[in-house]
Amino acid sequence: xxxxxxxxxxxxxxxxxxxxxxxxxxxxxxxxxxxxxxxxxxxxxxxxxxxxxxxxxxxxxxxxxxxxxxxxxxxxxxxxxxxxxxxxxxxxxxxxxxxxxxxxxxxxxxxxxxxxxxxxxxxxxxxxxxxxxxxxxxxxxxxxxxxxxxxxxxxxxxxxxxxxxxxxxxxxxxxxxxxxxxxxxxxxxxxxxxxxxxxxxxxxxxxxxxxxxxxxxxxxxxxxxxxxxxxxxxxxxxxxxxxxxxxxxxxxxxxxxxxxxxxxxxxxxxxxxxxxxxxxxxxxxxxxxxxxxxxxxxxxxxxxxxxxxxxxxxxxxxxxxxxxxxxxxxxxxxxxxxxxxxxxxxxxxxxxxxxxxxxxxxxxxxxxxxxxxxxxxxxxxxxxxxxxxxxxxxxxxxxxxxxxxxxxxxxxxxxxxxxxxxxxxxx
Amino acid sequence: xxxxxxxxxxxxxxxxxxxxxxxxxxxxxxxxxxxxxxxxxxxxxxxxxxxxxxxxxxxxxxxxxxxxxxxxxxxxxxxxxxxxxxxxxxxxxxxxxxxxxxxxxxxxxxxxxxxxxxxxxxxxxxxxxxxxxxxxxxxxxxxxxxxxxxxxxxxxxxxxxxxxxxxxxxxxxxxxxxxxxxxxxxxxxxxxxxxxxxxxxxxxxxxxxxxxxxxxxxxxxxxxxxxxxxxxxxxxxxxxxxxxxxxxxxxxxxxxxxxxxxxxxxxxxxxxxxxxxxxxxxxxxxxxxxxxxxxxxxxxxxxxxxxxxxxxxxxxxxxxxxxxxxxxxxxxxxxxxxxxxxxxxxxxxxxxxxxxxxxxxxxxxxxxxxxxxxxxxxxxxxxxxxxxxxxxxxxxxxxx
Numbered sequence: 001x002x003x004x005x006x007x008x009x010x011x012x013x014x015x016x017x018x019x020x021x022x023x024x025x026x027x028x029x030x031x032x033x034x035x036x037x038x039x040x041x042x043x044x045x046x047x048x049x050x051x052x053x054x055x056x057x058x059x060x061x062x063x064x065x066x067x068x069x070x071x072x073x074x075x076x077x078x079x080x081x082x083x084x085x086x087x088x089x090x091x092x093x094x095x096x097x098x099x100x101x102x103x104x105x106x107x108x109x110x111x112x113x114x115x116x117x118x119x120x121x122x123x124x125x126x127x128x129x130x131x132x133x134x135x136x137x138x139x140x141x142x143x144x145x146x147x148x149x150x151x152x153x154x155x156x157x158x159x160x161x162x163x164x165x166x167x168x169x170x171x172x173x174x175x176x177x178x179x180x181x182x183x184x185x186x187x188x189x190x191x192x193x194x195x196x197x198x199x200x201x202x203x204x205x206x207x208x209x210x211x212x213x214x215x216x217x218x219x220x221x222x223x224x225x226x227x228x229x230x231x232x233x234x235x236x237x238x239x240x241x242x243x244x245x246x247x248x249x250x251x252x253x254x255x256x257x258x259x260x261x262x263x264x265x266x267x268x269x270x271x272x273x274x275x276x277x278x279x280x281x282x283x284x285x286x287x288x289x290x291x292x293x294x295x296x297x298x299x300x301x302x303x304x305x306x307x308x309x310x311x312x313x314x315x316x317x318x319x320x321x322x323x324x325x326x327x328x329x330x331x332x333x334x335x336x337x338x339x340x341x342x343x344x345x346x347x348x349x350x351x352x353x354x355x356x357x358x359x360x361x362x363x364x365x366x367x368x369x370x371x372x373x374x375x376x377x378x379x380x381x382x383x384x385x386x387x388x389x390x391x392x393x394x395x396x397x398x399x400x401x402x403x404x405x406x407x408x409x410x411x412x413x414x415x416x417x418x419x420x421x422x423x424x425x426x427x
Numbered sequence: 428x429x430x431x432x433x434x435x436x437x438x439x440x441x442x443x444x445x446x447x448x449x450x451x452x453x454x455x456x457x458x459x460x461x462x463x464x465x466x467x468x469x470x471x472x473x474x475x476x477x478x479x480x481x482x483x484x485x486x487x488x489x490x491x492x493x494x495x496x497x498x499x500x501x502x503x504x505x506x507x508x509x510x511x512x513x514x515x516x517x518x519x520x521x522x523x524x525x526x527x528x529x530x531x532x533x534x535x536x537x538x539x540x541x542x543x544x545x546x547x548x549x550x551x552x553x554x555x556x557x558x559x560x561x562x563x564x565x566x567x568x569x570x571x572x573x574x575x576x577x578x579x580x581x582x583x584x585x586x587x588x589x590x591x592x593x594x595x596x597x598x599x600x601x602x603x604x605x606x607x608x609x610x611x612x613x614x615x616x617x618x619x620x621x622x623x624x625x626x627x628x629x630x631x632x633x634x635x636x637x638x639x640x641x642x643x644x645x646x647x648x649x650x651x652x653x654x655x656x657x658x659x660x661x662x663x664x665x666x667x668x669x670x671x672x673x674x675x676x677x678x679x680x681x682x683x684x685x686x687x688x689x690x691x692x693x694x695x696x697x698x699x700x701x702x703x704x705x706x707x708x709x710x711x712x713x714x715x716x717x718x719x720x721x722x723x724x725x726x727x728x729x730x731x732x733x734x735x736x737x738x739x740x741x742x743x744x745x746x747x748x749x750x751x752x753x754x755x756x757x758x759x760x761x762x763x764x765x766x767x768x769x770x771x772x773x774x775x776x777x778x779x780x781x782x783x784x785x786x787x788x789x790x791x792x793x794x795x796x797x798x799x800x801x802x803x804x805x806x807x808x809x810x811x812x813x814x815x816x817x818x819x820x821x822x823x824x825x826x827x
Contacts, residue, residue, distance in 0.1 A: 021780065022681060022787045331802075336794035374770070374802065393772055396795060397788045404791075 004255035009262040012074040014367035020401035026408040049266035054091040064283040075108030096136040102295035105140035111364035116342040122202035129204035148318035155186035159212040162205020170216035180216040181253025184310035217259040230273040241281035249289035328369040371395035433546035435556035446744040457816025534558040557598030570603040570826040608742040609763025657730035662693025677783035692717040727752035755799035770803035
């Protein structure tokens with residue numbers, strides 16, 4: 001029997017920092033972000049990806065009854081929609097109105113907060129769930145953490161927040177020969193009482209979820225589209241929709257989970273690669289093969305197999321070949337920046353200034369730390385690196401200035417370790 | 428049979444004033460390790476013996492001591508005269524027509540001295556040796572490689588002495604292959620000299636670990652000294668020391684505790700001292716004048732940040748030396764070193780504000796400084812004279 005397909009798209013754009021200078025610090029809330037650049041990038045991606053892809057998917061959702069999709073729209077992306085692209089927001093609303101689109105929950109700032117502060121993490125998830133409800137009239141029941149960062153503990157936290165499913169990377173070393181094409185369950189264990197209290201305070205759902213399922217990304221088939229589609233050196237190039245549908249139909253298991261960055265369509269893979277024609281052809285072919293495209297919630301609804309445990313003791317993500325956290329906290333400047341940022345949490349929140357809180361949260365976006373990554377730097381292979389800045393050090397310089405300024409805006413700056421480190425030099 | 432290179436150098440340690448000599452020595456050592464037999468012709472006497480290299484110092488000392496007047500920017504007045512550019516008379520005044528004579532006699536004596544050496548390839552370094560190289564190439568009927576460490580455009584802020592630039596151009600057009608020390612220099616040779624791109628190979632300079640092997644471990648316990656920001660280079664327009672003072676001025680406004688050290692000698696020294704006083708930096712800028720190797724090492728190690736603000740730097744070996752000593756580096760984008768160094772800040776040479784901002788960030792954030800100190804030197808493991816000499820060796824082979 002043909003498996004189900006679950007198509008999920010991550011939609012996100014960071015707020016890039018402007019070329020801040022040390023002399024800007026303490027001048028009274030300067031703007032940290034490069035609005036011109038952010039607008040330009042957003043509009044470019046809107047024209048190349050969001051608008052045409054949304055239009056195409058609207059047609060497909062309307063025409064094919066067995067075709068559904070899921071999105072996770074980061075809060076930072078939604079902010080930019082409101083700032084630079086109400087047309088984009090409207091096109092997502094039109095998709096939501098088909099009733100065949102599931103919206104997933106994530107941290108509103110597309111942040112790494114789970115690694116640093118449970119309270120901040122829960123607040124952001126709560127905020128995001130509420131916002132999706134307001135904008136699209138839907139309540140997310142499935143959670144996906146930033147960049148698919150995942151571990152056992154997080155699955156339990158998500159369950160206590162009321163979610164019934166969570167997404168993760170189908171990493172080979174954890175699957176150990178098992179198929180990613182079926183839901184798994186996390187190992188059962190108990191969190192500290194203090195954690196439970198924090199989670200309960202911010203739970204966006206009425207009750208905790210009784211069951212929790214982990215849906216795993218089929219990274220081979222996902223990456224065939226996301227990375228290899230236009231790779232001329234790939235043995236399967238050019239990939240056509242027929243071949244890809246055959247691969248899906250011949251897959252064993254319950255559901256093939258294709259998790260993709262939305263920018264794959266039109267931005268990472270340009271229109272002239274044929275990516276839109278490829279996408280357009282899929283629902284019809286899947287229908288012929290008896291493959292139904294369903295939402296992550298439906299994948300769980302339709303599952304009645306035996307439980308099997310997906311055991312992630314350490315953190316997992318969908319980034320790079322390492323699939324760990326090294327892309328965001330692999331070096332000293334990343335760690336220093338993260339530590340300092342989160343050391344300000346209490347002081348920022350006590351101040352009760354919404355503008356300050358907003359600025360602090362925008363600095364939490366994972367991209368800021370990704371841009372400081374130096375993993376491949378020693379190999380001289382700068383091409384693998386994607387950043388709006390000249391170098392990881394430029395990314396750090398701008399970020400560090402923003403943090404220093406943020407600290408000057410605090411009424412009662414608390415000297416924590418991280419703060420002290422950035423506050424003054426060794427002088 | 429080992430490949431035999433007849434090489435014409437200009438300066439060579441310990442008699443050197445810049446990167447050319449250091450680079451030449453590094454390359455020679457690397458080539459010898461790669462099994463190349465080298466006959467090296469140098470204009471000065473008293474060169475220390477190099478193992479496995481035949482060093483020929485022709486009886487040119489008297490003439491070549493005169494030749495030391497060739498060095499550009501001998502005095503600021505002469506430099507100013509050049510900037511105003513009155514080609515014909517300036518040439519005569521600056522270099523005198525004996526420059527042509529000097530080059531001519533170096534060329535003929537060198538060729539005479541090496542006429543029985545039987546080389547496979549000729550390799551010469553910078554324009555002053557081109558004439559000797561070309562004649563040797565004709566005499567032995569072998570290909571000639573010209574290695575460019577600096578051009579007249581770099582030395583003069585793009586106000587070249589036409590006689591020299593023409594000499595460079597004529598030589599380069601006759602070369603079978605040109606080696607540029609960076610892509611930056613390659614682009615310059617294409618744009619300003621009209622040398623066909625395919626004729627130019629880029630071989631970046633490398634670092635010789637022997638130059639800073641005697642690392643001393645000095646306890647820093649209890650030591651409190653002001654942070655030092657270091658400039659090291661000839662005080663000439665090319666190295667942009669004026670800019671360093673402007674940067675120092677900005678840094679000083681926010682961090683009055685910082686000391687600035689300008690190490691090196693040169694024709695701009697007196698005007699720089701005046702400028703430092705003018706900017707109110709007299710208490711925090713130290714001019715060391717010409718300094719010895721040991722002092723250089725000590726300065727690198729003491730410095731919290733090394734700045735190379737050069738206007739136009741074909742390579743910039745000092746940047747490699749700084750990172751070899753674990754000093755965080757801020758360097759001009761208009762340099763060859765910026766093509767190979769990754770763990771550093773790169774700023775346009777004219778961007779005073781950003782340059783000072785990068786320095787202040789390094790001084791403020793210890794995690795940043797620590798990371799630059801520990802990560803930057805990794806490149807030196809790959810960028811050795813052995814590996815670069817292999818490239819040059821392969822280039823020789825391609826010509827035979």
